[in-house]
Amino acid sequence: MYTAPDGEQYFIIDGHIHYWDASKENQRNRHGEEFVNCFHDYQKGLSPAEYIWDDEKFRKYSRETMLDDLFVEGYDDMAIFQPTYLKDFYYEGFNTTEKNDVIRSEFPERFILNGSFDPRDGEAALDYIDHLVEDYKIDGMKLYTAEWKGESRGWSLSDDWAYRCLAHCSKRGIKNVHIHKGPTILPLDRDAFDVKDVDHVATDFPELNFIIEHVGLPRLDDFCWIATQEPNVYGGLAVAMPFVHARPKYFGRIMSELLFWLDEDRILFGSDYAIWHPKWLVEKFVDFQIPDDMAEDTGVTLTPDIKRKILGENAARLYGIDIEAKKKALENDEFARAEVA
């Protein structure tokens, strides 16, 4: 819970966090080192100086560090584990459902656990979805289309097996599918960040919600266009959030566009922890106002009510969380007590 200097209160569901292991021991090859280096460069490039970690901590941080950063020092009330397997780069994977589940099982009130599948596994992908639903009780899915697998350097949502997997998710009661568009999609002669395949699956699976991470950036215009056509398309603010510090005016334009084209019920906060720390992101976002000249142009402003939706209420609705009941359940847990202490 975050209480702003003006007394306004915000219940925070962090829509995008990782618990990764990119240690040297876990790196399978150079790609593993380069992958985590790239994340680290993002942290260095867009965070306030006091939130920049050294290399070793960034490659592998402890469970205690994460819990403290999210729930004690940071204002998160709940957080959604979004896995990124990358088994071609890391022996045990970068950030897997299985590993996240250990922590979720310990603090079930605090975490939402998402799974993942790889349509290139064919039949085995369907079995894996069953396994995740039955044995891990996952709450949703997170897909990463730029993942390498042997000779393949990515897949598309419109692939035949992707369709079969999504249909299977739907059959097994999964409602929410987060999609992370990465830059290495094939074929290489196409625009690597293209988001248009989202349009097809959103039309063909109206019963699923598709949350597009980093709001389709750098294809914000295409994303907004698709979202105006498809009511089941949402935008996750991971990666867009830190611009509130690095380029506040630009961040204002992103928010103006999103609120103008979509609506305030379809935008979700996410820190992308451990790249960025939810403490400063929440403080700066709550403090942020769309500049007057921009607001005049679009008629869009960021009121406390809209911020409450983005920071928690929208995710609560998607994942069936009763915020008032949840506040009661959390008010005396060890993190709430540590916050007071």
Place this chain on the structure above:
Amino acid sequence: MNAEHRTSREAEVWAAIGAVTDPELDRSVTELGFIARCDVDARTGDVAVEYRLPTYWCAANFAFMMGYDMAERLDELAWVRETRVRLLDHFYAAEINRGLAGKASFQDTCGAEASGDLVELRATFRHKAFMARQERLLSWLIRTGAEQAALVAWTVADLAARPMTDARGERLRERYLAMRREGTPGDFSGAGYRGDAREIAFVTATGGAIALDGLDAHRRKLQAIRMNSEFNATLCGNVLAARKRSNRAGDETLAGLA
């Protein structure tokens, strides 16, 4: 390399590769700091250029395009005999460098991983770059008092003759006109613009004039295009700055910048 220590041939080489832009950011590869090494042997006419992009994961097709374009520009210099352009620290570097060394097309370089050449992709990003330049210039003109009703009717000659009040305006106009004179949206082959300064200055995606009552909607569309490249520009710029800082760890003066 310090500009005043360059020989004239080195200067020619820097100007040639400086004409190549990052397709997404629409800025020169030299301005962006992508050139890691540039060796010129004025006696033999051999030129070796190495470039590095902000991350190991930057789009492979754009990485190839920049290398290919640099080699092409260098080959246009009459005295250049041998050019070697190499990409460093990139997930697709081995394939791209093989392609650049053999002067192969993108399709031949990528084999089964690409399903065609880059003509369409290039046209898409030239279009985006054109529109982003137009948007910046339009915003500047409107902010500095140009009448919207007059502006939509301006010809290329009118725009060229417009007195600009500062250097930024001059630069925005120069960059826009450079592209406007090369072609018209929908046809960047150059055939769409006949070199006639009586053609309309500001055009829509299909090359037509902008209606006065459609100007706001037109600019809104353009702003969205510009926002994409600004996102990448910020991310790339900040990542490059961060990398330079950590390469010089301990130098507090530099750490204080950015």
